[in-house]
Amino acid sequence: xxxxxxxxxxxLEHTPVTAAGVNFGYKLESVSSDDLSWFQKPLTxxxxxxxxxxxxxxxxxxxxxxxxxxxVGCRVAADNATFKFNFHKDxxxxxxxxxxxxxxxxxxxxxxRSIMTEVFGLNMEEGS
Numbered sequence: 001x002x003x004x005x006x007x008x009x010x011x012l013e014h015t016p017v018t019a020a021g022v023n024f025g026y027k028l029e030s031v032s033s034d035d036l037s038w039f040q041k042p043l044t045x046x047x048x049x050x051x052x053x054x055x056x057x058x059x060x061x062x063x064x065x066x067x068x069x070x071x072v073g074c075r076v077a078a079d080n081a082t083f084k085f086n087f088h089k090d091x092x093x094x095x096x097x098x099x100x101x102x103x104x105x106x107x108x109x110x111x112x113r114s115i116m117t118e119v120f121g122l123n124m125e126e127g128s
Contacts, residue, residue: 002105009098020097021088022105024112028081028122038121039076065111068100072115083120085112 009017041057048054056077063070071086087108091097116122 002101002103006098006102009094009101013094015094017091017094017097019088020091020100021086022101022108023087024085024109026083026112026116028083030079031076031081036076036081039074070111074120083112083116085115087111 009020039057039059041054044054044057056075058073058075060074061070061072063072065087067089069086069088071084071088073082073084073086075082085108087104089097089100091100
């Protein structure tokens with residue numbers, strides 16, 4: 001996938017491009033509350049006081065990672081959790097977009113897995 005995207009961007013070097021991103025997503029089924037003990041549910045009581053029951057909670061972080069914007073999203077529902085990672089860079093040309101992607105997909109994947117393990121405390125098994 002990486003090489004195909006780079007080839008296409010280089011072939012279309014005169015095509016207007018404003019940004020490039022590499023995305024990864026993880027969905028955890030049957031998540032226990034112990035797995036997500038780090039996840040605070042802000043305002044849950046206040047919403048309940050208003051007669052509203054939270055069905056899911058979402059967090060979004062925008063981070064700087066080695067000069068790239070890393071957007072991390074986390075959605076936690078009653079029995080599952082979804083995590084999305086977007087390694088984003090503004091790129092005024094297709095050639096710069098190709099440079100942002102080339103040779104970096106695996107390292108970005110590894111960084112997303114590291115964050116899943118080290119920040120969120122979730123074990124990322126090989127093959128997931």
